[in-house]
């Protein structure tokens with residue numbers, strides 16, 4: 001147990017599984033108090049028990065973050081509950097992969113609303129408080145798909161390239177307010193993310209690709225996020241691109 005994040009207040013979105021769950025626990029191990037947001041209450045409640053045992057005084061926020069009002073509400077409720085928000089980890093996301101010609105635009109719209117607009121809405125909501133205190137760190141989870149565009153991932157890459165671009169423009173808007181912005185771009189991570197791909201051929205191909213390598217674990221990404229947010233306030237790690245060693 002370290003105390004590098006003692007007295008820091010963090011909000012992690014998409015904390016009911018995968019990278020978000022591991023990140024909430026890792027920030028708690030470093031001493032942060034942690035609010036956790038996602039749709040599945042039972043998963044959040046189970047995580048909250050673990051967080052409580054680490055002293056993180058968890059706040060559970062059940063929310064559909066594809067809805068911009070909900071994305072703003074979770075920030076407001078965290079600030080009301082803990083008095084402020086220091087670290088916002090925008091991690092919630094889905095990955096709907098399919099060829100452009102066959103794509104269900106309703107699903108893609110939902111993905112863009114969650115992966116891009118939800119992230120923008122929670123970020124916007126957090127800025128006023130961070131600016132007033134001249135202190136804050138926003139971590140946005142993009143992907144290698146935010147750096148390299150592959151067939152069948154057109155809209156997912158549009159979202160994740162978008163997150164990278166948004167993060168850099170945001171950083172340049174807020175750095176003078178002592179607000180840090182980091183964007184994390186992992187390669188294949190062993191999580192539930194691929195389970196929701198509806199296009200069978202794409203899902204099978206991606207699973208076979210992922211199974212061919214030693215994937216990153218959620219904990220690997222969580223440790224990087226915890227490292228970024230526990231640097232001294234003059235250090236801003238803008239971008240982290242991390243792949244499994246076995247990934248091309």
Ligand code: NDP
Pocket residue numbers: 013014015016017018019020037038039040041043063064065066091092093094095114141142143144185186187188189190191192193194
């Ligand atoms: P998971 O599917 O395990 O986690 C996704 C999280 O997002 C869950 O907690 C889920 O919770 C939440 N979520 C999904 N939809 C919504 C919604 N509408 N409102 C609120 N929360 C929502 O996958 P990962 O941990 O892998 O994904 C986390 C992030 O990492 C994503 O942004 C993903 O794009 C990114 N990423 C993942 C990689 C990978 O290979 N796994 C690689 C690079 C980036 P719930 O369903 O309870 O709402």
